[in-house]
Amino acid sequence: MRTIGAMTTAGALAGHVAFITGAGSGLGAAFARRLAADGAQVIINDLNAEAAASLAIELDGDTAVFDVCDSVAFDTEIDKAVERHGRLDILITNAGIAPPSDPSRTEQMIANQMARMEGRLADMVPPDSLVSLSDDDWDRMIRVHLHGSFYGTRAALRHMTPARTGAVVNVSSVLGLRPMSGAAHYAAAKAGIIALTKSAGQEVAPYGVRVNAVCPGWIDTPLLAPMDPMLMAGIVMQIPRGRLGTADELAELVRFLCGPESSYCNGDVFAASGGFV
Numbered sequence: 328m329r330t331i332g333a334m335t336t337a338g339a340l341a342g343h344v345a346f347i348t349g350a351g352s353g354l355g356a357a358f359a360r361r362l363a364a365d366g367a368q369v370i371i372n373d374l375n376a377e378a379a380a381s382l383a384i385e386l387d388g389d390t391a392v393f394d395v396c397d398s399v400a401f402d403t404e405i406d407k408a409v410e411r412h413g414r415l416d417i418l419i420t421n422a423g424i425a426p427p428s429d430p431s432r433t434e435q436m437i438a439n440q441m442a443r444m445e446g447r448l449a450d451m452v453p454p455d456s457l458v459s460l461s462d463d464d465w466d467r468m469i470r471v472h473l474h475g476s477f478y479g480t481r482a483a484l485r486h487m488t489p490a491r492t493g494a495v496v497n498v499s500s501v502l503g504l505r506p507m508s509g510a511a512h513y514a515a516a517k518a519g520i521i522a523l524t525k526s527a528g529q530e531v532a533p534y535g536v537r538v539n540a541v542c543p544g545w546i547d548t549p550l551l552a553p554m555d556p557m558l559m560a561g562i563v564m565q566i567p568r569g570r571l572g573t574a575d576e577l578a579e580l581v582r583f584l585c586g587p588e589s590s591y592c593n594g595d596v597f598a599a600s601g602g603f604v
């Protein structure tokens with residue numbers, strides 16, 4: 328039994344220890360709340376110390392404030408969690424960033440779409456998204472998503488494989504399955520996470536440990552807030568379900584992958600995209 332605020336829990340994950348990266352906001356916060364609702368002890372990682380602390384207080388959890396690109400910090404914090412709680416059952420590698428929005432490029436993309444729809448292909452102007460991508464922007468995107476998922480998965484498996492139990496969920500994206508123009512670094516990082524997940528999942532499957540990935544579609548979180556409303560409306564038009572997803576909807580899928588209900592999911596990849604992929 329655990330007490331969260333005024334609520335006492337004795338759920339299906341009681342006694343389980345879950346480490347969630349990027350849990351100070353959006354999807355990660357929803358995952359932490361969902362696991363805590365089933366009784367898990369949660370450890371909230373984020374770069375944003377204030378956001379992590381506030382959720383940790385709400386869920387009676389711990390904080391681990393560090394950059395997921397820092398492999399030494401990742402190892403240290405995972406080891407600390409195991410020392411403190413005696414086990415690690417769940418890791419969710421979720422921390423992520425979006426390419427910064429560029430209003431002038433967005434305007435050009437919209438003008439290009441109009442020209443394409445009207446058959447005025449000669450009027451289209453190359454957006455040069457890829458050729459103007461800097462080394463630093465490419466590196467940071469790959470480091471946060473792909474390196475961060477690798478560092479976390481490695482650190483967790485060092486404890487889970489000897490214990491012959493545990494679940495890792497890596498957060499990829501529909502853009503890792505269906506890349507779109509304008510964010511090659513994001514799509515490449517998310518596709519890399521899928522390959523990492525499949526390889527790691529196959530490696531540890533015989534030993535009772537599960538590594539799986541989720542590919543969220545377009546989900547209503549602060550990550551999408553900087554996007555141009557016109558562009559967003561164009562994206563929603565391509566989603567057969569007709570709306571953005573919610574973080575709580577994704578949390579149900581992630582909760583499934585964290586628990587014994589998903590015992591036959593090993594190195595598997597699950598999209599929740601309202602039909603977008």
Ligand SMILES: NC(=O)c1ccc[n+]([C@@H]2O[C@H](COP(=O)([O-])OP(=O)(O)OC[C@H]3O[C@@H](n4cnc5c(N)ncnc54)[C@H](O)[C@@H]3O)[C@@H](O)[C@H]2O)c1
Nearest residue numbers: 349351352353354374394395422423500543545546548550
């Ligand atoms: N929202 C979507 O539509 C969507 C779709 C597909 C995939 N995703 C993925 O889901 C994950 C969560 O995204 P979200 O929508 O909740 O975004 P969000 O911006 O609401 O939350 C991301 C959190 O990660 C933290 N973070 C960023 N870099 C970090 C780092 N280096 N170390 C530690 N923490 C860091 C941020 O501080 C923030 O709290 C990301 O990996 C994102 O790529 C989101």
